[in-house]
Amino acid sequence: MTTTVIVFSFGIAAVVKHNGHTVVGVRLTAEIPEKSETAGFIAKNFLNYEKTGSVIVPFRENLLSPFQKNVFSAVKSIPPGKTATYGEIAATVGTSPRAVGQALKRNPFPLIIPCHRVVASKGTGGFSQGTEIKEKLLLFEKHHFT
Numbered sequence: 001m002t003t004t005v006i007v008f009s010f011g012i013a014a015v016v017k018h019n020g021h022t023v024v025g026v027r028l029t030a031e032i033p034e035k036s037e038t039a040g041f042i043a044k045n046f047l048n049y050e051k052t053g054s055v056i057v058p059f060r061e062n063l064l065s066p067f068q069k070n071v072f073s074a075v076k077s078i079p080p081g082k083t084a085t086y087g088e089i090a091a092t093v094g095t096s097p098r099a100v101g102q103a104l105k106r107n108p109f110p111l112i113i114p115c116h117r118v119v120a121s122k123g124t125g126g127f128s129q130g131t132e133i134k135e136k137l138l139l140f141e142k143h144h145f146t
Contacts, residue, residue, distance in 0.1 A: 012032075084117065
């Protein structure tokens with residue numbers, strides 16, 4: 001298993017664990033490390049987020065439950081710069097907003113599955129990586145993709 005650290009221009013870093021080109025887990029942080037990478041398949045695809053608003057890499061889907069796959073599929077359809085509420089995603093997949101929130105809380109692949117784009121009906125809502133990071137991602141996307 002390899003760890004690759006990618007620093008984005010808007011003040012967050014992604015710590016990506018992967019086996020070859022397959023991502024096993026992602027952690028986002030506002031603590032910017034001194035050392036980061038810009039070369040290699042994983043780094044290049046994550047850095048592409050700043051241009052396209054998405055990260056397209058293979059990831060370990062077998063780590064997800066069928067329910068998570070259903071919720072995450074709906075979340076992946078939210079375009080960069082846009083948001084949907086927990087209730088809207090719940091209506092799409094036929095469940096409750098709370099169940100959507102629980103699935104997103106356990107998302108091991110933030111940015112690949114853009115759960116930061118799901119917000120509360122009144123406010124930003126929570127984020128497993130921290131609300132500060134969620135707000136930075138939403139602000140970046142608002143300024144670059146809308």
